[in-house]
Amino acid sequence: MESSLYLEQFKRSFAIAKKNIRIYYSKGPVIIFGLLVPFFLFLSFYIGRNMPAEALIPGLLGMTAFFTATSVGPVIVPWEARAKTLERLVSSPVSLWTIFMGDVLSSFLFGALVSVFPVTAGLFIGVEVSNPLILGLGIVLATFCFASLSILLSAYPPTDTPASVMMLSSMIKFPLVFISGIFIPIEELPDWGKTISSISPLTYFTDLARYSVQGNSYYPVELDVIVLSAFAILFLVTAVKIHERTMQKRL
Secondary structure, three states: OHHHHHHHHHHHHHHHHHHHHHHHOOOHHHHHHHHHHHHHHHHHHHOOOOOOHHHHHHHHHHHHHHHHHOOOHHHHHHHHHHHOHHHHHHHOOOOHHHHHHHHHHHHHHHHHHHHHHHHHHHHHOOOOOOOHHHHHHHHHHHHHHHHHHHHHHOOOOOOOOHHHHHHHHHHHHHHHHHOOOOOOOHHHOOHHHHHHHOOOHHHHHHHHHHHHHHOOOOOOHHHHHHHHHHHHHHHHHHHHHHHHHHHHHHO
8 A cells, every 4th residue: 555655656756757857958047057068168178188088088977967967956946936836736636755756857867868978979989888887876876866956956045036046056066066076086186175075976976987987986886876875865855854844935
Protein backbone atom coordinates (compact mmCIF):
# COMPACT_ATOMS: atom_id res chain seq x y z
CA MET A 1 0.00 0.00 0.00
CA GLU A 2 2.75 2.42 0.99
CA SER A 3 4.87 1.53 -2.05
CA SER A 4 1.92 2.18 -4.38
CA LEU A 5 1.43 5.58 -2.71
CA TYR A 6 5.07 6.50 -3.34
CA LEU A 7 4.76 5.31 -6.93
CA GLU A 8 1.70 7.48 -7.45
CA GLN A 9 3.51 10.51 -6.05
CA PHE A 10 6.47 9.83 -8.34
CA LYS A 11 4.14 9.66 -11.35
CA ARG A 12 2.77 13.07 -10.37
CA SER A 13 6.29 14.44 -9.99
CA PHE A 14 7.14 13.13 -13.44
CA ALA A 15 4.01 14.76 -14.86
CA ILE A 16 5.12 18.08 -13.34
CA ALA A 17 8.60 17.54 -14.79
CA LYS A 18 7.14 16.98 -18.27
CA LYS A 19 5.18 20.22 -17.92
CA ASN A 20 8.34 22.06 -16.93
CA ILE A 21 10.26 20.60 -19.87
CA ARG A 22 7.67 21.84 -22.35
CA ILE A 23 7.49 25.33 -20.86
CA TYR A 24 10.88 26.27 -19.43
CA TYR A 25 13.61 24.64 -21.52
CA SER A 26 13.16 27.28 -24.21
CA LYS A 27 13.00 30.28 -21.86
CA GLY A 28 15.63 32.98 -22.37
CA PRO A 29 17.28 32.76 -18.91
CA VAL A 30 17.64 28.99 -19.27
CA ILE A 31 19.30 29.27 -22.67
CA ILE A 32 21.60 32.11 -21.58
CA PHE A 33 22.69 30.81 -18.17
CA GLY A 34 22.47 27.13 -19.02
CA LEU A 35 24.16 27.02 -22.43
CA LEU A 36 25.76 30.29 -23.52
CA VAL A 37 27.47 31.28 -20.26
CA PRO A 38 29.43 28.02 -19.76
CA PHE A 39 30.37 27.97 -23.46
CA PHE A 40 31.86 31.46 -23.42
CA LEU A 41 33.52 30.92 -20.05
CA PHE A 42 35.22 27.84 -21.39
CA LEU A 43 36.12 29.58 -24.66
CA SER A 44 37.79 32.46 -22.81
CA PHE A 45 39.70 29.93 -20.70
CA TYR A 46 40.78 27.81 -23.68
CA ILE A 47 41.91 30.48 -26.16
CA GLY A 48 45.64 31.12 -26.00
CA ARG A 49 46.41 28.18 -23.72
CA ASN A 50 48.31 25.18 -24.98
CA MET A 51 46.58 22.46 -22.99
CA PRO A 52 45.87 18.84 -23.93
CA ALA A 53 42.26 17.89 -24.51
CA GLU A 54 42.38 15.45 -21.58
CA ALA A 55 42.93 18.40 -19.25
CA LEU A 56 40.19 20.53 -20.83
CA ILE A 57 37.26 18.11 -21.11
CA PRO A 58 36.76 17.55 -17.33
CA GLY A 59 36.55 21.31 -16.76
CA LEU A 60 34.16 21.79 -19.66
CA LEU A 61 32.02 18.91 -18.42
CA GLY A 62 31.99 20.35 -14.89
CA MET A 63 30.88 23.80 -16.06
CA THR A 64 28.28 22.35 -18.44
CA ALA A 65 26.70 20.09 -15.84
CA PHE A 66 26.73 22.81 -13.19
CA PHE A 67 25.26 25.63 -15.24
CA THR A 68 22.68 23.56 -17.11
CA ALA A 69 21.37 21.73 -14.04
CA THR A 70 21.07 25.00 -12.10
CA SER A 71 19.50 27.07 -14.88
CA VAL A 72 15.95 25.65 -14.89
CA GLY A 73 15.10 25.45 -11.19
CA PRO A 74 15.48 29.13 -10.25
CA VAL A 75 13.09 30.13 -13.05
CA ILE A 76 10.18 27.80 -12.32
CA VAL A 77 8.81 28.95 -8.95
CA PRO A 78 8.89 32.75 -9.49
CA TRP A 79 7.54 32.38 -13.03
CA GLU A 80 4.65 30.22 -11.88
CA ALA A 81 3.99 32.54 -8.95
CA ARG A 82 3.67 35.45 -11.39
CA ALA A 83 1.46 33.46 -13.77
CA LYS A 84 -0.72 32.29 -10.84
CA THR A 85 -0.22 28.65 -11.88
CA LEU A 86 1.59 27.98 -8.62
CA GLU A 87 -1.70 28.46 -6.78
CA ARG A 88 -3.29 25.79 -8.95
CA LEU A 89 -0.46 23.34 -8.22
CA VAL A 90 -0.52 23.96 -4.47
CA SER A 91 -4.30 23.53 -4.33
CA SER A 92 -4.17 20.24 -6.27
CA PRO A 93 -3.95 16.89 -4.44
CA VAL A 94 -0.13 16.77 -4.43
CA SER A 95 2.34 17.53 -1.68
CA LEU A 96 5.03 20.19 -1.87
CA TRP A 97 7.59 17.40 -1.96
CA THR A 98 5.92 16.04 -5.10
CA ILE A 99 5.89 19.47 -6.75
CA PHE A 100 9.52 20.26 -6.03
CA MET A 101 10.69 16.77 -6.90
CA GLY A 102 9.12 17.41 -10.31
CA ASP A 103 11.09 20.66 -10.54
CA VAL A 104 14.28 18.83 -9.56
CA LEU A 105 13.66 16.11 -12.15
CA SER A 106 13.22 18.63 -14.95
CA SER A 107 16.45 20.41 -13.96
CA PHE A 108 18.26 17.09 -13.56
CA LEU A 109 17.22 15.84 -17.01
CA PHE A 110 18.30 19.09 -18.66
CA GLY A 111 21.71 18.94 -17.01
CA ALA A 112 22.25 15.23 -17.67
CA LEU A 113 21.25 15.43 -21.34
CA VAL A 114 23.38 18.48 -22.15
CA SER A 115 26.34 16.97 -20.27
CA VAL A 116 26.48 14.24 -22.90
CA PHE A 117 27.75 16.76 -25.47
CA PRO A 118 31.15 17.55 -23.84
CA VAL A 119 31.76 13.82 -23.38
CA THR A 120 30.85 13.16 -27.02
CA ALA A 121 33.04 16.03 -28.18
CA GLY A 122 35.94 14.62 -26.17
CA LEU A 123 35.51 11.16 -27.66
CA PHE A 124 35.31 12.68 -31.14
CA ILE A 125 38.71 14.41 -30.77
CA GLY A 126 40.35 11.32 -29.34
CA VAL A 127 39.98 11.69 -25.57
CA GLU A 128 39.74 8.31 -23.87
CA VAL A 129 37.42 7.81 -20.89
CA SER A 130 39.23 5.27 -18.75
CA ASN A 131 36.40 4.90 -16.21
CA PRO A 132 33.08 5.33 -18.04
CA LEU A 133 30.99 3.84 -15.21
CA ILE A 134 32.46 6.27 -12.69
CA LEU A 135 31.90 9.14 -15.10
CA GLY A 136 28.28 8.11 -15.70
CA LEU A 137 27.64 7.80 -11.96
CA GLY A 138 29.29 11.17 -11.39
CA ILE A 139 27.13 12.89 -14.01
CA VAL A 140 23.94 11.44 -12.52
CA LEU A 141 24.85 12.32 -8.93
CA ALA A 142 26.21 15.76 -9.80
CA THR A 143 23.31 16.88 -11.99
CA PHE A 144 20.82 15.72 -9.37
CA CYS A 145 22.82 17.56 -6.70
CA PHE A 146 22.99 20.73 -8.80
CA ALA A 147 19.29 20.46 -9.65
CA SER A 148 18.50 20.30 -5.93
CA LEU A 149 20.71 23.34 -5.40
CA SER A 150 18.75 25.20 -8.10
CA ILE A 151 15.51 24.65 -6.18
CA LEU A 152 17.20 25.93 -3.04
CA LEU A 153 18.35 29.06 -4.91
CA SER A 154 14.72 29.88 -5.74
CA ALA A 155 13.51 29.43 -2.15
CA TYR A 156 14.43 32.86 -0.80
CA PRO A 157 13.50 35.63 -1.21
CA PRO A 158 9.88 34.63 -1.97
CA THR A 159 9.53 36.79 -5.08
CA ASP A 160 7.60 36.40 -8.32
CA THR A 161 10.33 38.13 -10.34
CA PRO A 162 12.56 35.60 -12.15
CA ALA A 163 15.27 38.22 -12.79
CA SER A 164 15.75 38.76 -9.05
CA VAL A 165 16.17 35.03 -8.44
CA MET A 166 18.55 34.61 -11.38
CA MET A 167 20.67 37.52 -10.15
CA LEU A 168 20.94 36.00 -6.69
CA SER A 169 21.71 32.55 -8.05
CA SER A 170 24.43 33.97 -10.33
CA MET A 171 26.07 35.66 -7.33
CA ILE A 172 26.37 32.21 -5.76
CA LYS A 173 27.15 30.11 -8.83
CA PHE A 174 29.97 32.13 -10.38
CA PRO A 175 32.22 32.14 -7.27
CA LEU A 176 31.70 28.37 -6.98
CA VAL A 177 33.01 27.88 -10.51
CA PHE A 178 36.27 29.67 -9.73
CA ILE A 179 36.99 27.80 -6.48
CA SER A 180 36.10 24.29 -7.67
CA GLY A 181 39.25 23.19 -9.48
CA ILE A 182 37.94 23.85 -12.98
CA PHE A 183 40.47 26.49 -14.02
CA ILE A 184 43.19 25.62 -11.49
CA PRO A 185 43.62 22.01 -10.28
CA ILE A 186 42.91 21.59 -6.59
CA GLU A 187 46.43 20.34 -5.84
CA GLU A 188 47.86 23.60 -7.19
CA LEU A 189 45.73 25.78 -4.91
CA PRO A 190 47.16 27.20 -1.67
CA ASP A 191 45.99 25.67 1.58
CA TRP A 192 43.28 28.29 2.09
CA GLY A 193 42.08 27.70 -1.47
CA LYS A 194 41.83 23.95 -0.88
CA THR A 195 39.79 24.61 2.27
CA ILE A 196 37.37 26.90 0.43
CA SER A 197 37.06 24.52 -2.52
CA SER A 198 35.98 21.71 -0.19
CA ILE A 199 32.64 23.46 0.48
CA SER A 200 31.66 23.40 -3.21
CA PRO A 201 29.85 20.34 -4.60
CA LEU A 202 31.25 21.19 -8.03
CA THR A 203 34.74 20.45 -6.68
CA TYR A 204 33.89 16.79 -6.14
CA PHE A 205 32.30 16.33 -9.55
CA THR A 206 35.28 17.96 -11.29
CA ASP A 207 37.50 15.61 -9.31
CA LEU A 208 35.44 12.61 -10.47
CA ALA A 209 35.56 13.82 -14.08
CA ARG A 210 39.35 14.18 -13.93
CA TYR A 211 39.67 10.70 -12.48
CA SER A 212 37.46 9.25 -15.22
CA VAL A 213 39.43 10.91 -18.03
CA GLN A 214 42.96 11.39 -16.69
CA GLY A 215 43.07 8.56 -14.16
CA ASN A 216 44.01 10.72 -11.17
CA SER A 217 42.03 12.60 -8.54
CA TYR A 218 42.74 14.75 -5.52
CA TYR A 219 40.14 13.09 -3.29
CA PRO A 220 39.34 9.36 -3.10
CA VAL A 221 36.59 8.45 -5.56
CA GLU A 222 34.45 7.06 -2.74
CA LEU A 223 34.64 10.39 -0.92
CA ASP A 224 33.58 12.28 -4.07
CA VAL A 225 30.52 10.05 -4.42
CA ILE A 226 29.57 10.26 -0.74
CA VAL A 227 29.94 14.06 -0.56
CA LEU A 228 27.93 14.63 -3.76
CA SER A 229 25.15 12.41 -2.40
CA ALA A 230 25.20 14.22 0.95
CA PHE A 231 25.05 17.64 -0.73
CA ALA A 232 22.12 16.49 -2.89
CA ILE A 233 20.10 15.37 0.14
CA LEU A 234 21.00 18.51 2.11
CA PHE A 235 20.04 20.86 -0.73
CA LEU A 236 16.75 19.10 -1.46
CA VAL A 237 15.57 18.83 2.15
CA THR A 238 16.59 22.42 2.95
CA ALA A 239 14.93 23.75 -0.21
CA VAL A 240 11.60 22.08 0.50
CA LYS A 241 11.62 23.18 4.15
CA ILE A 242 12.28 26.82 3.20
CA HIS A 243 9.63 26.71 0.46
CA GLU A 244 7.14 25.37 2.99
CA ARG A 245 7.79 28.44 5.17
CA THR A 246 7.66 31.00 2.34
CA MET A 247 4.95 29.54 0.09
CA GLN A 248 2.13 31.67 1.55
CA LYS A 249 4.05 34.84 0.66
CA ARG A 250 4.16 33.77 -3.00
CA LEU A 251 0.48 33.03 -3.42
